Amino acid sequence: MIRTIQRKLKKSRGFTLVELMIVVAIVGILAALAIYGVRKYMANAKTAEAKNSLGQMAKDASNAYNREKMAAGVLAAGASTGIANTLCGSAALTVPTDVAFVAGKKYQSKQSEWDGDSQYAGWACLKFSMAEPQYYMYGYAASGTTGVNGETFTATAKGNLDGDSDFSTFTLGGKIQDNSIAVSPVIAEDKPEE
Numbered sequence: 001m002i003r004t005i006q007r008k009l010k011k012s013r014g015f016t017l018v019e020l021m022i023v024v025a026i027v028g029i030l031a032a033l034a035i036y037g038v039r040k041y042m043a044n045a046k047t048a049e050a051k052n053s054l055g056q057m058a059k060d061a062s063n064a065y066n067r068e069k070m071a072a073g074v075l076a077a078g079a080s081t082g083i084a085n086t087l088c089g090s091a092a093l094t095v096p097t098d099v100a101f102v103a104g105k106k107y108q109s110k111q112s113e114w115d116g117d118s119q120y121a122g123w124a125c126l127k128f129s130m131a132e133p134q135y136y137m138y139g140y141a142a143s144g145t146t147g148v149n150g151e152t153f154t155a156t157a158k159g160n161l162d163g164d165s166d167f168s169t170f171t172l173g174g175k176i177q178d179n180s181i182a183v184s185p186v187i188a189e190d191k192p193e194e
Helices: 002-011 017-066 122-126
Strands: 136-142 152-159 168-177 180-183 188-190
Touching: 017 122, 017 136, 017 152, 017 168, 017 180, 122 136
Parallel strands: none
Antiparallel strands: 136 152, 152 168, 168 180, 168 188
């Protein structure tokens, strides 16, 4: 009976220091991997804003090109006017006006920042705006507004998610080809998780 009790005590002594250190090391490795995974997931969620917005800007540029534009005014009886399909002109300003406004933070734009251009140029022509706070500074530029083959537009999103000195840039472009808009199939990314 005493030997049985001694065996039970010997078996129930607990863990050795080596076993505990191995468990702590494994938990540490798993925690490091989890932190990396969560950080990557958060960065991807934030970059989705830029990708979605650039996709919408490209659709808006295509829609603006397909809208018929003609001279304003009353036509005389029996007269006609030319119809043109053109790209929206470049936006006068980026929103926000400086990337420092989105460096490591979000920016809440005013509707007036998106309305500043004319019906033939920039944000007003594209009919693009953002009501929610944004992580990126957006820009739109066009190489011409006559509607001829070869003219291009470029939509950009520039940001700095972690607030350091490196910036991320997303770019999506389009071009008039055969009297229609062809948009790049992918968004060019430079340092997307910065």
